[in-house]
Amino acid sequence: MKVNAEVLKKMVNRISDSMEKHKVILTELDQAIGDGDHGINMERGFVHAVKTLEKLETKDCGEVVKTLAMCLLSTIGGAAGPLYGTAFLWMSQKLNGHEIIDFGDVDGLFQNAIDGIVVRGRTELGDKTIIDCLNPAYEAYKKARMDQLEPDEVMALILKEARQGTEATIDMIARKGRASYLGERSLGHQDPGASSCLLMIEAIIDVLKEE
């Protein structure tokens, strides 16, 4: 498994396809507890990123991820722009000058992504946000590494925990974003941010399995 700039671009393409495919469901989730534009916003951001990355000639993984971050920041329009934008921007700092991302880099990437979102969103686990998908995924990764599992098993465990974490947002009361104005009425709905984060993790792992 070798991840270089080309594979990263493939991941962005795959995420973009997934956002397009799930645009309606993400938007419906957001209509239930938010302002109802998450699916449209995410699709717009990633479609723009795919187009921009097609023209970007570089072997530097940091530059690819930084370009993705800037695209999302300037085109998403909702809170997901600054949140995912900051996450990818901070991830890119771990990758500057890297032509290859290896398994050992993943820890720092997870950590920076989580830090970026926590700092930007002033959020913590259980607030019904992206973090409720991302943090369990990171914990699963750390545990799998500690148990010295094979890459396939690591990815399976990350997926399982990310899915469970996302589903668990159904029983949470939103404490951040537009949904927090709803208080207890936000119960019973899966968080759109955690849902789009899960789609990203699924798309990334999908590509990794092919490499």
Added chain:
Amino acid sequence: MVGIVVVSHSHSIVKGILDICRQMVGDAVPISGVGGLRSGELGTDPKMVEKAILEMDQEEGVLIVAGIGSAVLAAEVAQEAIAQQVHCIIADTPLVEGSLAASLQAYVGGSLEEVLQAAHQAKTLKKVGAI
């Protein structure tokens, strides 16, 4: 003079607030706003906020007054991006009241810190009931 940038999801909101502020201070205060996306849809674009801050800066700093949710996040991203160039602070205040209070303070020649204080005081402004 201290510059002011108003940020909201909505172009109409920003336009209305700028109208109210300019009615009081005319064109004397460098005040501008970012509302909605380039396409006209509701939303916030950190790059547009960044541009507005740079345009409003007269080397005495810029105060940002932001609306809800991603307006604040977009303002923070913009603020960080140009931290080396412009001294820029985000006010913790309601959009309409804070923007107007800040404009008036900037108009009478306050420093960035004084303009920020005026915006913050607007938060406790009592509208109904016993004063």
